[in-house]
Amino acid sequence: MDRAHDVVLVGATGFAGALTAGYLARHAPEGCRWALAGRNPAGLRELRARLARTVPSAAGVPLLHADVHDPASLRELARSTRVLATTVGPYVHHGLGLVAACAEAGTDYLDLAGEPEFVDTAYVRHHARALETGARLVHACGFDSVPHDLGVQFTVEQLPEGSPLRIDGFVRTNAAFSGGTLASTLTALSRGPQMVRAARERRAVEPRPSGRRISTPTGARFAPEVGAWALPLPTLDPQVVARSAAALDSYGPDFRYRHYAAVRRLPVALGSVLGVAGVAAAAQLPAVRRWMSGRLAPGEGPSAERRARSWFSVRFVGEGGGRRVCTEVCGGDPGYDETAKILAESALSLAFDELPARAGQLTPAVAMGPALRDRLVRAGLRFRVAAQRAV
Helix, strand or coil: CCCCEEEEEECCCCHHHHHHHHHHHHHCCCCCCEEEEECCHHHHHHHHHHHHHHCHHHHHCCEEECCCCCHHHHHHHHHCEEEEEECCCCHHHHCHHHHHHHHHHCCEEEECCCCHHHHHHHHHHHHHHHHHHCCEEECCCECCEHHHHHHHHHHHHCCCCCCCEEEEEEEEECCCCCHHHHHHHHHHHCCHHHHHHHHHHHHHHCCCCCCCEEECCCCCEEECCCCEEEEECCCCHHHHHHHHHHHCHHHCCEEEEEEEEEECCHHHHHHHHHHHHHHHHHCCCHHHHHHHHHCCCCCCCCCHHHHHCCCEEEEEEEEECCEEEEEEEEECCCCCHHHHHHHHHHHHHHHHCCCCCCCEEECHHHHCHHHHHHHHHHCCCEEEEEEEEEC
């Protein structure tokens, strides 16, 4: 409490950042000392004025200077707050300075990163220092990967302890992309060799769970349990789930997770595979990548009307210990409205909830777990048990 702020949001003038700032303006508890930070003071003042038109108390939100490429400003910012959340991506280009500053200052850190290279590099460089200072470094605190990470944890809770567990996640959504998401995706797809190298460097230093097995196999198949074609999703989510399983003994001695997009019709499934392959190939060509990025600029995204029509559902099918259970996590627009909600509630959870005494780079389930799930349920996301039976 000797710090000036409880929560600072960096990148609030971007698309996802502005939505997160709006959520904090409406839902931060009384007495929460939160602030906005960035390198564009005019943009921050404009955003604050816009927020104050609907939430008058937002007129007093402090505005702080932070340049993600100015280490001195980041050190000062990290020392001023208990929790720092950032929406400034692609994180592999704009995120490591903030992680370093928070790890050094003992400040809790959150982001929306779905970039494996960035997350692995941050672990190698800053996990050990965060352990020493008590900082909690929590990546992927949006739709990537909180519904999946907490959804698997919720499913594990419905199954007997101490048994081998098999869980499959099936994602369905009708959401649209923003410019920031497109830029991060294209950046990740264009950096295959760097991503492989970062993963190898992490494996060389990261401890493995003793006497337990964790796996995340892939492969397309028809899934009769959901009546759809199951296509492996090339996202960070399975890695996040696997790291939660490695850290938490409750996931059992032998844990397997598979992560899919659920597609009802075979022609659509085939088209999706070809489309992803085409984008991945195009992302290797700098000129094409720049052209694709220009189709939707950072700061642009789907309208409020389009987001209001968006939804997501993740169905989990788990089996172990003679039990089979189906659970579901669902909500509204995943990429923006729900992501803003998840990031803001994650920051408030780190700031105010009684959580396990852990430090270093952590997953959402390990850092916040049921406390964050309870917050998200109160905020409108749904976690439910759809069916369960003996097998």
